[in-house]
Amino acid sequence: MDGSLPAAPRFTRTARGARSERAQRVAKLVFGAMALAMVAPLIGIVVYLLVRAWPSLGWEFLVDVPRKGMREGGIWPAFVGTLYLVTISLAVAAPIGVLAAIYLNEYARDNWFNRLINLAVINLAGVPSIVHALFGLGAFVYAARFGFSIQAAALTLAIMTLPVIIASTREALASVPRAFREACWNVGATRWQTIRAVVLPNSISGILTGIILQVSRAAGETAPIMFTGAVFYKAVQRGDLFPYRLGDQCMALSMHLYTVST
Protein backbone atom coordinates (compact mmCIF):
# COMPACT_ATOMS: atom_id res chain seq x y z
CA MET A 1 0.00 0.00 0.00
CA ASP A 2 1.49 3.33 -0.99
CA GLY A 3 -0.98 5.69 0.58
CA SER A 4 -3.20 5.88 -2.46
CA LEU A 5 -6.27 4.70 -0.55
CA PRO A 6 -8.69 7.57 -0.04
CA ALA A 7 -9.00 7.82 3.71
CA ALA A 8 -11.52 10.62 4.04
CA PRO A 9 -14.78 9.04 2.82
CA ARG A 10 -14.59 6.27 5.38
CA PHE A 11 -15.07 8.69 8.26
CA THR A 12 -17.71 11.00 6.90
CA ARG A 13 -21.09 10.74 8.56
CA THR A 14 -23.49 8.77 6.46
CA ALA A 15 -27.23 8.96 6.96
CA ARG A 16 -27.10 5.40 8.19
CA GLY A 17 -24.37 6.17 10.68
CA ALA A 18 -26.27 9.15 12.01
CA ARG A 19 -29.34 6.97 12.46
CA SER A 20 -27.49 4.32 14.38
CA GLU A 21 -25.90 6.96 16.56
CA ARG A 22 -29.31 8.39 17.30
CA ALA A 23 -30.56 4.89 18.12
CA GLN A 24 -27.60 4.50 20.45
CA ARG A 25 -28.41 7.71 22.30
CA VAL A 26 -32.09 6.81 22.58
CA ALA A 27 -31.24 3.34 23.87
CA LYS A 28 -28.90 4.72 26.50
CA LEU A 29 -31.53 7.20 27.62
CA VAL A 30 -34.30 4.59 27.79
CA PHE A 31 -32.23 2.06 29.72
CA GLY A 32 -30.95 4.80 32.01
CA ALA A 33 -34.53 5.83 32.70
CA MET A 34 -35.40 2.20 33.48
CA ALA A 35 -32.53 1.96 35.95
CA LEU A 36 -33.67 5.22 37.49
CA ALA A 37 -37.23 3.91 37.72
CA MET A 38 -35.83 1.12 39.83
CA VAL A 39 -33.98 3.46 42.18
CA ALA A 40 -36.85 5.92 42.61
CA PRO A 41 -39.18 3.61 44.58
CA LEU A 42 -36.42 2.76 47.05
CA ILE A 43 -35.72 6.41 47.77
CA GLY A 44 -39.46 7.09 47.82
CA ILE A 45 -40.14 4.31 50.33
CA VAL A 46 -37.27 5.24 52.64
CA VAL A 47 -38.22 8.93 52.60
CA TYR A 48 -41.92 8.18 53.11
CA LEU A 49 -41.26 5.83 56.02
CA LEU A 50 -38.83 8.28 57.66
CA VAL A 51 -41.10 11.29 57.28
CA ARG A 52 -44.12 9.48 58.66
CA ALA A 53 -42.19 7.84 61.47
CA TRP A 54 -40.10 10.85 62.50
CA PRO A 55 -42.37 12.25 65.24
CA SER A 56 -42.38 8.99 67.20
CA LEU A 57 -38.82 7.79 66.58
CA GLY A 58 -36.69 7.78 69.70
CA TRP A 59 -35.42 5.84 72.67
CA GLU A 60 -38.85 5.78 74.31
CA PHE A 61 -40.40 4.13 71.22
CA LEU A 62 -37.79 1.39 71.37
CA VAL A 63 -37.91 0.49 75.06
CA ASP A 64 -41.58 1.09 75.83
CA VAL A 65 -44.28 -1.57 75.61
CA PRO A 66 -47.34 -1.25 73.34
CA ARG A 67 -50.33 0.41 75.02
CA LYS A 68 -54.03 0.91 74.33
CA GLY A 69 -54.52 -2.05 72.02
CA MET A 70 -51.15 -1.36 70.33
CA ARG A 71 -52.15 2.11 69.17
CA GLU A 72 -49.68 3.81 71.50
CA GLY A 73 -46.45 3.08 73.30
CA GLY A 74 -43.40 1.33 71.89
CA ILE A 75 -42.13 -1.85 70.35
CA TRP A 76 -39.93 -3.39 73.05
CA PRO A 77 -41.50 -6.88 73.23
CA ALA A 78 -41.42 -7.22 69.44
CA PHE A 79 -37.86 -5.92 69.27
CA VAL A 80 -36.57 -8.39 71.86
CA GLY A 81 -38.57 -11.20 70.22
CA THR A 82 -36.95 -10.54 66.87
CA LEU A 83 -33.56 -10.40 68.59
CA TYR A 84 -34.18 -13.86 70.12
CA LEU A 85 -35.40 -15.39 66.86
CA VAL A 86 -32.53 -13.98 64.81
CA THR A 87 -29.84 -14.97 67.31
CA ILE A 88 -31.05 -18.55 67.66
CA SER A 89 -31.61 -19.03 63.94
CA LEU A 90 -28.16 -17.60 63.24
CA ALA A 91 -26.57 -19.92 65.81
CA VAL A 92 -28.14 -22.89 64.00
CA ALA A 93 -27.79 -21.78 60.39
CA ALA A 94 -24.28 -20.28 60.44
CA PRO A 95 -22.26 -23.43 61.31
CA ILE A 96 -24.30 -25.70 59.04
CA GLY A 97 -24.25 -23.17 56.21
CA VAL A 98 -20.51 -22.45 56.40
CA LEU A 99 -19.63 -26.16 56.65
CA ALA A 100 -21.96 -26.98 53.74
CA ALA A 101 -20.28 -24.28 51.64
CA ILE A 102 -16.86 -25.68 52.61
CA TYR A 103 -18.01 -29.12 51.47
CA LEU A 104 -19.35 -27.81 48.16
CA ASN A 105 -16.32 -25.67 47.39
CA GLU A 106 -13.40 -27.64 48.92
CA TYR A 107 -14.37 -31.31 49.03
CA ALA A 108 -17.05 -31.97 46.43
CA ARG A 109 -16.15 -33.34 43.03
CA ASP A 110 -18.31 -32.61 40.03
CA ASN A 111 -20.58 -35.66 40.02
CA TRP A 112 -24.34 -36.22 39.94
CA PHE A 113 -24.64 -36.31 43.71
CA ASN A 114 -23.07 -32.89 44.22
CA ARG A 115 -25.12 -31.46 41.38
CA LEU A 116 -28.12 -32.76 43.32
CA ILE A 117 -26.89 -30.88 46.41
CA ASN A 118 -26.56 -27.72 44.30
CA LEU A 119 -30.10 -28.13 43.04
CA ALA A 120 -31.29 -28.66 46.61
CA VAL A 121 -29.65 -25.41 47.74
CA ILE A 122 -31.28 -23.53 44.84
CA ASN A 123 -34.64 -25.07 45.69
CA LEU A 124 -34.32 -24.35 49.37
CA ALA A 125 -33.85 -20.71 48.41
CA GLY A 126 -36.81 -20.82 46.04
CA VAL A 127 -39.40 -22.52 48.26
CA PRO A 128 -42.07 -19.94 49.16
CA SER A 129 -41.91 -18.63 52.70
CA ILE A 130 -45.43 -19.87 53.43
CA VAL A 131 -44.34 -23.41 52.51
CA HIS A 132 -41.50 -23.06 55.02
CA ALA A 133 -44.17 -22.02 57.51
CA LEU A 134 -46.19 -25.17 56.78
CA PHE A 135 -43.01 -27.24 57.15
CA GLY A 136 -42.18 -25.59 60.49
CA LEU A 137 -45.73 -26.22 61.71
CA GLY A 138 -45.75 -29.86 60.60
CA ALA A 139 -42.17 -30.74 61.60
CA PHE A 140 -41.24 -28.65 64.63
CA VAL A 141 -44.53 -27.65 66.22
CA TYR A 142 -46.32 -31.00 65.87
CA ALA A 143 -43.91 -33.81 64.91
CA ALA A 144 -41.08 -32.69 67.21
CA ARG A 145 -43.58 -31.53 69.85
CA PHE A 146 -41.92 -28.15 70.36
CA GLY A 147 -45.36 -26.51 70.37
CA PHE A 148 -45.83 -22.93 69.24
CA SER A 149 -42.54 -21.63 70.56
CA ILE A 150 -39.45 -19.56 69.93
CA GLN A 151 -37.44 -22.72 69.24
CA ALA A 152 -39.84 -23.89 66.53
CA ALA A 153 -39.95 -20.45 64.89
CA ALA A 154 -36.18 -19.98 65.06
CA LEU A 155 -35.47 -23.41 63.56
CA THR A 156 -37.90 -22.68 60.71
CA LEU A 157 -36.09 -19.38 60.08
CA ALA A 158 -32.72 -21.15 60.23
CA ILE A 159 -33.65 -23.63 57.50
CA MET A 160 -35.20 -20.89 55.40
CA THR A 161 -32.09 -18.67 55.57
CA LEU A 162 -29.54 -21.48 55.19
CA PRO A 163 -29.12 -20.99 51.40
CA VAL A 164 -28.24 -17.32 51.93
CA ILE A 165 -25.23 -18.31 54.04
CA ILE A 166 -24.27 -21.21 51.76
CA ALA A 167 -24.34 -19.06 48.62
CA SER A 168 -22.28 -16.14 49.91
CA THR A 169 -19.79 -18.33 51.81
CA ARG A 170 -19.26 -20.37 48.67
CA GLU A 171 -18.59 -17.26 46.66
CA ALA A 172 -16.09 -16.09 49.29
CA LEU A 173 -14.30 -19.46 49.33
CA ALA A 174 -14.17 -19.63 45.55
CA SER A 175 -12.45 -16.25 45.41
CA VAL A 176 -9.41 -17.59 47.31
CA PRO A 177 -6.86 -18.45 44.59
CA ARG A 178 -6.02 -22.12 44.14
CA ALA A 179 -2.31 -21.33 44.40
CA PHE A 180 -2.80 -20.47 48.10
CA ARG A 181 -4.14 -23.96 48.77
CA GLU A 182 -1.44 -25.65 46.70
CA ALA A 183 1.28 -23.80 48.59
CA CYS A 184 -0.20 -24.99 51.85
CA TRP A 185 -0.57 -28.62 50.70
CA ASN A 186 3.03 -28.57 49.55
CA VAL A 187 4.33 -27.87 53.03
CA GLY A 188 2.47 -30.95 54.20
CA ALA A 189 -0.79 -29.58 55.57
CA THR A 190 -3.91 -31.72 55.47
CA ARG A 191 -7.06 -30.57 53.71
CA TRP A 192 -8.68 -29.28 56.89
CA GLN A 193 -5.43 -27.63 58.11
CA THR A 194 -5.29 -25.81 54.77
CA ILE A 195 -8.89 -24.69 55.09
CA ARG A 196 -8.43 -23.49 58.66
CA ALA A 197 -5.07 -21.77 58.20
CA VAL A 198 -5.33 -20.40 54.67
CA VAL A 199 -8.76 -20.56 53.09
CA LEU A 200 -10.95 -19.32 55.96
CA PRO A 201 -8.76 -16.35 57.01
CA ASN A 202 -8.70 -15.21 53.39
CA SER A 203 -12.44 -15.40 52.93
CA ILE A 204 -13.71 -14.29 56.33
CA SER A 205 -15.05 -10.94 55.12
CA GLY A 206 -17.21 -12.65 52.48
CA ILE A 207 -18.48 -15.15 55.05
CA LEU A 208 -19.41 -12.31 57.41
CA THR A 209 -21.31 -10.62 54.56
CA GLY A 210 -23.34 -13.80 54.19
CA ILE A 211 -24.06 -13.86 57.92
CA ILE A 212 -25.22 -10.23 57.88
CA LEU A 213 -27.48 -11.02 54.91
CA GLN A 214 -28.88 -13.96 56.86
CA VAL A 215 -29.63 -11.73 59.83
CA SER A 216 -31.46 -9.18 57.68
CA ARG A 217 -33.44 -11.91 55.96
CA ALA A 218 -34.37 -13.65 59.21
CA ALA A 219 -35.38 -10.39 60.88
CA GLY A 220 -37.70 -9.42 58.04
CA GLU A 221 -39.57 -12.68 57.49
CA THR A 222 -43.14 -12.86 58.70
CA ALA A 223 -44.91 -15.86 57.19
CA PRO A 224 -42.61 -18.59 58.62
CA ILE A 225 -42.92 -17.35 62.20
CA MET A 226 -46.59 -16.41 62.05
CA PHE A 227 -47.72 -20.03 62.50
CA THR A 228 -44.80 -21.43 64.47
CA GLY A 229 -44.22 -19.14 67.42
CA ALA A 230 -44.93 -15.45 66.92
CA VAL A 231 -48.04 -13.98 68.52
CA PHE A 232 -49.98 -10.74 68.24
CA TYR A 233 -49.42 -9.70 71.81
CA LYS A 234 -47.42 -10.80 74.78
CA ALA A 235 -47.14 -8.90 78.04
CA VAL A 236 -43.53 -7.97 78.73
CA GLN A 237 -41.92 -5.63 81.27
CA ARG A 238 -40.67 -2.34 79.84
CA GLY A 239 -36.97 -2.67 78.95
CA ASP A 240 -36.78 -6.31 80.16
CA LEU A 241 -33.91 -8.00 78.29
CA PHE A 242 -34.85 -11.61 79.04
CA PRO A 243 -38.63 -11.81 78.91
CA TYR A 244 -38.91 -15.05 76.93
CA ARG A 245 -37.84 -18.64 77.40
CA LEU A 246 -37.20 -21.07 74.54
CA GLY A 247 -40.59 -22.72 74.89
CA ASP A 248 -42.48 -19.42 75.02
CA GLN A 249 -44.23 -17.67 72.19
CA CYS A 250 -42.96 -14.20 71.43
CA MET A 251 -43.75 -11.02 69.56
CA ALA A 252 -41.66 -10.04 66.53
CA LEU A 253 -41.15 -6.79 64.64
CA SER A 254 -42.28 -8.07 61.24
CA MET A 255 -45.35 -9.69 62.76
CA HIS A 256 -46.05 -6.50 64.71
CA LEU A 257 -46.02 -4.42 61.53
CA TYR A 258 -48.42 -6.88 59.92
CA THR A 259 -50.89 -6.90 62.79
CA VAL A 260 -50.78 -3.16 63.37
CA SER A 261 -51.28 -2.31 59.69
CA THR A 262 -54.14 -4.75 58.94
Place this chain on the structure above:
Amino acid sequence: MSAAVTTSGGVPAERRPSRSTLALVSERVIETLVKVSGVSAVIFVVAIFFFIFREAAPVLWNKDFHIFEFLFSTEWYPTSVNNVRYGTLALTVGTLSVTAVAIVLAVPFGLGAAIFVSEFCPPKLRETLKIVIELLAAIPSVVWGFVGLTVMSKIIVTLTGTPIGVNLLNGAVILALMSVPIIVSIGEDALRAVPDSYREAAVALGATRWQTVYRVLLPAAKNGLLAAVLLGVGRAVGETMAVLMATGHAVHIPDGLLNSVRTLTANVAAELGEAPAGSPHYRVLFLTGVLLFWITLVVNVAADLVVRGIRRR
Protein backbone atom coordinates in the same frame (compact mmCIF):
# COMPACT_ATOMS: atom_id res chain seq x y z
CA MET B 1 16.93 -30.14 59.81
CA SER B 2 20.33 -31.18 58.65
CA ALA B 3 20.48 -33.97 61.18
CA ALA B 4 17.55 -35.66 59.52
CA VAL B 5 19.01 -35.30 56.06
CA THR B 6 22.36 -36.85 56.96
CA THR B 7 20.93 -40.02 58.53
CA SER B 8 22.22 -42.93 56.50
CA GLY B 9 20.19 -45.18 54.24
CA GLY B 10 16.85 -44.60 52.47
CA VAL B 11 14.32 -42.06 53.54
CA PRO B 12 14.77 -41.22 57.21
CA ALA B 13 11.67 -41.62 59.34
CA GLU B 14 11.81 -38.05 60.62
CA ARG B 15 11.38 -36.60 57.16
CA ARG B 16 8.11 -38.30 56.44
CA PRO B 17 5.20 -36.07 57.40
CA SER B 18 4.36 -37.49 60.78
CA ARG B 19 1.07 -36.42 62.33
CA SER B 20 -0.20 -37.09 65.80
CA THR B 21 -3.17 -39.44 66.15
CA LEU B 22 -5.13 -36.49 67.52
CA ALA B 23 -4.63 -34.54 64.30
CA LEU B 24 -5.63 -37.54 62.20
CA VAL B 25 -8.73 -38.26 64.25
CA SER B 26 -9.87 -34.63 64.26
CA GLU B 27 -9.30 -34.50 60.50
CA ARG B 28 -11.67 -37.44 60.13
CA VAL B 29 -14.25 -35.98 62.50
CA ILE B 30 -14.24 -32.62 60.74
CA GLU B 31 -14.42 -34.19 57.31
CA THR B 32 -17.50 -36.14 58.40
CA LEU B 33 -19.08 -32.99 59.85
CA VAL B 34 -18.43 -31.09 56.64
CA LYS B 35 -19.92 -33.89 54.55
CA VAL B 36 -23.02 -34.16 56.74
CA SER B 37 -23.58 -30.39 56.48
CA GLY B 38 -23.06 -30.62 52.74
CA VAL B 39 -25.83 -33.18 52.44
CA SER B 40 -28.08 -31.21 54.81
CA ALA B 41 -29.61 -29.12 52.02
CA VAL B 42 -30.86 -32.27 50.29
CA ILE B 43 -32.16 -33.62 53.60
CA PHE B 44 -34.01 -30.37 54.31
CA VAL B 45 -35.68 -30.23 50.89
CA VAL B 46 -36.80 -33.85 51.25
CA ALA B 47 -37.93 -33.15 54.82
CA ILE B 48 -39.95 -30.13 53.73
CA PHE B 49 -41.82 -32.24 51.22
CA PHE B 50 -42.20 -35.15 53.64
CA PHE B 51 -43.60 -33.16 56.57
CA ILE B 52 -45.99 -31.09 54.46
CA PHE B 53 -47.21 -34.14 52.60
CA ARG B 54 -47.58 -36.04 55.87
CA GLU B 55 -49.98 -33.40 57.19
CA ALA B 56 -51.83 -33.23 53.87
CA ALA B 57 -52.07 -36.93 52.98
CA PRO B 58 -55.06 -38.08 55.11
CA VAL B 59 -57.41 -35.79 53.20
CA LEU B 60 -56.61 -37.60 49.94
CA TRP B 61 -58.50 -40.64 51.25
CA ASN B 62 -61.37 -38.60 52.64
CA LYS B 63 -64.51 -39.49 50.65
CA ASP B 64 -65.68 -35.86 50.54
CA PHE B 65 -62.47 -34.80 48.84
CA HIS B 66 -61.82 -35.14 45.13
CA ILE B 67 -58.43 -34.24 43.69
CA PHE B 68 -60.08 -33.20 40.43
CA GLU B 69 -62.33 -30.77 42.27
CA PHE B 70 -59.31 -29.49 44.26
CA LEU B 71 -57.45 -28.61 41.07
CA PHE B 72 -60.21 -27.54 38.70
CA SER B 73 -63.15 -26.17 40.68
CA THR B 74 -63.53 -22.50 41.48
CA GLU B 75 -65.68 -23.18 44.53
CA TRP B 76 -63.73 -22.55 47.70
CA TYR B 77 -66.07 -22.84 50.69
CA PRO B 78 -63.86 -24.46 53.33
CA THR B 79 -65.92 -23.43 56.35
CA SER B 80 -69.40 -23.83 54.90
CA VAL B 81 -71.73 -25.90 57.11
CA ASN B 82 -73.57 -28.00 54.54
CA ASN B 83 -71.74 -27.39 51.26
CA VAL B 84 -68.00 -27.73 51.90
CA ARG B 85 -65.99 -27.24 48.71
CA TYR B 86 -62.23 -27.21 48.28
CA GLY B 87 -61.66 -25.94 44.75
CA THR B 88 -58.45 -23.97 44.27
CA LEU B 89 -58.81 -22.95 40.62
CA ALA B 90 -59.74 -19.37 41.51
CA LEU B 91 -56.67 -19.17 43.75
CA THR B 92 -54.42 -20.65 41.07
CA VAL B 93 -55.80 -18.16 38.55
CA GLY B 94 -55.25 -15.42 41.17
CA THR B 95 -51.59 -16.44 41.53
CA LEU B 96 -51.13 -16.70 37.75
CA SER B 97 -52.78 -13.35 36.99
CA VAL B 98 -50.89 -11.41 39.65
CA THR B 99 -47.61 -13.08 38.61
CA ALA B 100 -48.26 -12.48 34.90
CA VAL B 101 -49.02 -8.77 35.33
CA ALA B 102 -46.04 -8.40 37.67
CA ILE B 103 -43.70 -10.08 35.18
CA VAL B 104 -45.02 -7.99 32.27
CA LEU B 105 -44.18 -4.90 34.34
CA ALA B 106 -40.90 -6.18 35.75
CA VAL B 107 -39.21 -7.80 32.75
CA PRO B 108 -38.72 -4.69 30.56
CA PHE B 109 -37.56 -2.64 33.53
CA GLY B 110 -35.42 -5.44 34.92
CA LEU B 111 -33.69 -6.29 31.65
CA GLY B 112 -33.39 -2.60 30.66
CA ALA B 113 -31.78 -1.78 33.98
CA ALA B 114 -29.51 -4.84 33.69
CA ILE B 115 -28.36 -3.68 30.23
CA PHE B 116 -27.80 -0.15 31.51
CA VAL B 117 -25.84 -1.29 34.56
CA SER B 118 -23.74 -3.75 32.61
CA GLU B 119 -23.11 -1.88 29.32
CA PHE B 120 -23.90 1.82 29.41
CA CYS B 121 -23.18 3.03 32.87
CA PRO B 122 -19.92 4.56 34.16
CA PRO B 123 -18.11 2.37 36.72
CA LYS B 124 -18.80 4.58 39.74
CA LEU B 125 -22.52 4.78 39.05
CA ARG B 126 -22.52 1.02 38.55
CA GLU B 127 -21.24 0.40 42.07
CA THR B 128 -23.92 2.73 43.50
CA LEU B 129 -26.68 1.08 41.47
CA LYS B 130 -25.58 -2.38 42.58
CA ILE B 131 -25.83 -1.33 46.21
CA VAL B 132 -29.31 0.08 45.55
CA ILE B 133 -30.33 -3.22 43.92
CA GLU B 134 -29.14 -5.15 46.96
CA LEU B 135 -31.02 -2.79 49.27
CA LEU B 136 -34.19 -3.23 47.23
CA ALA B 137 -33.81 -7.01 47.41
CA ALA B 138 -33.35 -6.81 51.18
CA ILE B 139 -36.58 -4.94 51.99
CA PRO B 140 -38.74 -7.43 53.92
CA SER B 141 -41.92 -8.53 52.16
CA VAL B 142 -44.08 -7.32 55.04
CA VAL B 143 -42.73 -3.80 54.45
CA TRP B 144 -43.64 -4.11 50.76
CA GLY B 145 -47.10 -5.21 51.83
CA PHE B 146 -47.33 -2.20 54.11
CA VAL B 147 -46.32 0.07 51.23
CA GLY B 148 -48.97 -1.55 49.03
CA LEU B 149 -51.58 -1.12 51.72
CA THR B 150 -50.82 2.52 52.51
CA VAL B 151 -49.08 4.23 49.57
CA MET B 152 -49.89 2.20 46.48
CA SER B 153 -53.59 1.79 47.28
CA LYS B 154 -53.96 5.59 47.63
CA ILE B 155 -52.15 6.15 44.34
CA ILE B 156 -54.39 3.63 42.57
CA VAL B 157 -57.57 5.13 44.05
CA THR B 158 -56.54 8.62 42.93
CA LEU B 159 -55.47 7.58 39.44
CA THR B 160 -58.33 5.24 38.53
CA GLY B 161 -61.15 6.32 40.80
CA THR B 162 -61.96 2.80 42.03
CA PRO B 163 -63.36 2.64 45.54
CA ILE B 164 -60.84 0.08 46.84
CA GLY B 165 -57.10 0.34 46.23
CA VAL B 166 -56.09 -3.17 47.29
CA ASN B 167 -56.52 -5.25 44.15
CA LEU B 168 -54.78 -7.22 41.41
CA LEU B 169 -52.97 -4.16 40.04
CA ASN B 170 -51.67 -3.16 43.46
CA GLY B 171 -50.33 -6.63 44.19
CA ALA B 172 -48.79 -6.88 40.73
CA VAL B 173 -46.98 -3.53 41.03
CA ILE B 174 -45.62 -4.49 44.44
CA LEU B 175 -44.53 -7.92 43.17
CA ALA B 176 -42.91 -6.27 40.14
CA LEU B 177 -40.92 -3.99 42.43
CA MET B 178 -39.89 -7.05 44.45
CA SER B 179 -38.78 -9.17 41.50
CA VAL B 180 -36.98 -6.43 39.55
CA PRO B 181 -33.84 -6.62 41.77
CA ILE B 182 -33.51 -10.38 41.14
CA ILE B 183 -33.95 -9.93 37.39
CA VAL B 184 -31.41 -7.08 37.34
CA SER B 185 -28.71 -8.80 39.35
CA ILE B 186 -28.95 -12.17 37.59
CA GLY B 187 -29.42 -10.55 34.17
CA GLU B 188 -26.37 -8.38 34.78
CA ASP B 189 -24.32 -11.45 35.72
CA ALA B 190 -25.42 -13.08 32.47
CA LEU B 191 -24.36 -10.05 30.40
CA ARG B 192 -21.02 -9.79 32.25
CA ALA B 193 -20.40 -13.46 31.50
CA VAL B 194 -20.25 -12.71 27.76
CA PRO B 195 -16.52 -12.50 26.95
CA ASP B 196 -15.14 -9.01 26.23
CA SER B 197 -13.73 -10.27 22.94
CA TYR B 198 -17.32 -10.39 21.60
CA ARG B 199 -17.77 -6.69 22.42
CA GLU B 200 -14.37 -5.80 20.97
CA ALA B 201 -15.12 -7.66 17.76
CA ALA B 202 -18.45 -5.86 17.34
CA VAL B 203 -16.96 -2.45 18.07
CA ALA B 204 -14.08 -3.16 15.66
CA LEU B 205 -16.67 -3.74 12.93
CA GLY B 206 -18.02 -0.27 13.58
CA ALA B 207 -21.06 -1.15 15.67
CA THR B 208 -22.33 1.33 18.21
CA ARG B 209 -22.84 0.23 21.83
CA TRP B 210 -26.54 -0.30 21.23
CA GLN B 211 -25.94 -2.32 18.08
CA THR B 212 -23.45 -4.43 20.04
CA VAL B 213 -26.07 -4.98 22.74
CA TYR B 214 -28.93 -6.13 20.59
CA ARG B 215 -27.01 -7.88 17.82
CA VAL B 216 -24.31 -9.58 19.88
CA LEU B 217 -24.84 -9.49 23.64
CA LEU B 218 -28.55 -10.26 23.86
CA PRO B 219 -28.29 -13.38 21.65
CA ALA B 220 -25.15 -14.50 23.48
CA ALA B 221 -26.66 -14.01 26.95
CA LYS B 222 -30.21 -15.11 26.20
CA ASN B 223 -30.10 -18.22 28.38
CA GLY B 224 -28.90 -16.28 31.39
CA LEU B 225 -31.51 -13.59 30.82
CA LEU B 226 -34.22 -16.25 30.54
CA ALA B 227 -33.02 -17.75 33.82
CA ALA B 228 -33.20 -14.30 35.40
CA VAL B 229 -36.81 -13.93 34.29
CA LEU B 230 -37.66 -17.45 35.54
CA LEU B 231 -36.20 -16.72 38.96
CA GLY B 232 -38.22 -13.50 39.03
CA VAL B 233 -41.32 -15.59 38.28
CA GLY B 234 -40.36 -17.98 41.08
CA ARG B 235 -40.10 -15.12 43.52
CA ALA B 236 -43.44 -13.66 42.42
CA VAL B 237 -45.29 -17.00 42.68
CA GLY B 238 -43.94 -17.72 46.13
CA GLU B 239 -44.38 -14.29 47.65
CA THR B 240 -46.80 -14.39 50.56
CA MET B 241 -47.03 -11.42 52.89
CA ALA B 242 -46.94 -8.68 50.25
CA VAL B 243 -49.77 -10.18 48.19
CA LEU B 244 -51.71 -11.03 51.32
CA MET B 245 -51.74 -7.37 52.27
CA ALA B 246 -51.98 -5.77 48.82
CA THR B 247 -54.39 -7.83 46.69
CA GLY B 248 -57.59 -7.77 48.74
CA HIS B 249 -59.34 -10.95 49.75
CA ALA B 250 -62.01 -12.01 47.28
CA VAL B 251 -61.82 -15.64 46.10
CA HIS B 252 -62.96 -15.40 42.49
CA ILE B 253 -61.57 -15.33 38.99
CA PRO B 254 -60.66 -11.70 38.28
CA ASP B 255 -62.10 -10.02 35.18
CA GLY B 256 -60.05 -6.85 35.31
CA LEU B 257 -56.95 -5.23 36.74
CA LEU B 258 -58.95 -3.48 39.45
CA ASN B 259 -60.55 -6.69 40.76
CA SER B 260 -59.62 -8.00 44.13
CA VAL B 261 -57.99 -11.44 44.00
CA ARG B 262 -56.51 -14.01 46.35
CA THR B 263 -53.43 -16.10 45.61
CA LEU B 264 -52.51 -19.63 46.70
CA THR B 265 -49.90 -18.35 49.14
CA ALA B 266 -52.07 -15.60 50.63
CA ASN B 267 -54.91 -18.08 51.07
CA VAL B 268 -52.76 -20.37 53.20
CA ALA B 269 -51.48 -17.45 55.25
CA ALA B 270 -54.97 -16.07 55.77
CA GLU B 271 -56.74 -19.31 56.71
CA LEU B 272 -54.15 -21.49 58.42
CA GLY B 273 -54.62 -19.68 61.71
CA GLU B 274 -58.37 -20.39 61.73
CA ALA B 275 -58.31 -24.00 60.54
CA PRO B 276 -58.30 -26.43 63.50
CA ALA B 277 -55.28 -28.76 63.36
CA GLY B 278 -56.17 -32.08 61.79
CA SER B 279 -59.41 -30.90 60.16
CA PRO B 280 -59.94 -31.44 56.41
CA HIS B 281 -59.65 -27.67 55.90
CA TYR B 282 -56.22 -27.69 57.59
CA ARG B 283 -55.10 -30.66 55.50
CA VAL B 284 -56.28 -29.03 52.27
CA LEU B 285 -54.18 -25.97 53.12
CA PHE B 286 -51.16 -28.27 53.47
CA LEU B 287 -52.07 -29.81 50.12
CA THR B 288 -51.95 -26.28 48.67
CA GLY B 289 -48.46 -26.10 50.17
CA VAL B 290 -47.51 -29.31 48.33
CA LEU B 291 -48.81 -27.76 45.10
CA LEU B 292 -46.76 -24.57 45.69
CA PHE B 293 -43.71 -26.66 46.53
CA TRP B 294 -43.89 -28.44 43.18
CA ILE B 295 -44.60 -25.26 41.19
CA THR B 296 -41.54 -23.48 42.57
CA LEU B 297 -39.44 -26.66 42.28
CA VAL B 298 -40.24 -26.90 38.57
CA VAL B 299 -39.55 -23.19 37.98
CA ASN B 300 -36.23 -23.31 39.85
CA VAL B 301 -35.02 -26.52 38.24
CA ALA B 302 -35.94 -25.05 34.84
CA ALA B 303 -33.96 -21.89 35.60
CA ASP B 304 -30.99 -23.99 36.71
CA LEU B 305 -31.09 -26.15 33.57
CA VAL B 306 -31.22 -23.02 31.40
CA VAL B 307 -28.17 -21.57 33.20
CA ARG B 308 -26.33 -24.88 32.96
CA GLY B 309 -27.04 -24.70 29.24
CA ILE B 310 -24.82 -21.63 28.93
CA ARG B 311 -22.02 -23.01 31.04
CA ARG B 312 -21.74 -26.13 28.94
CA ARG B 313 -21.33 -24.24 25.68
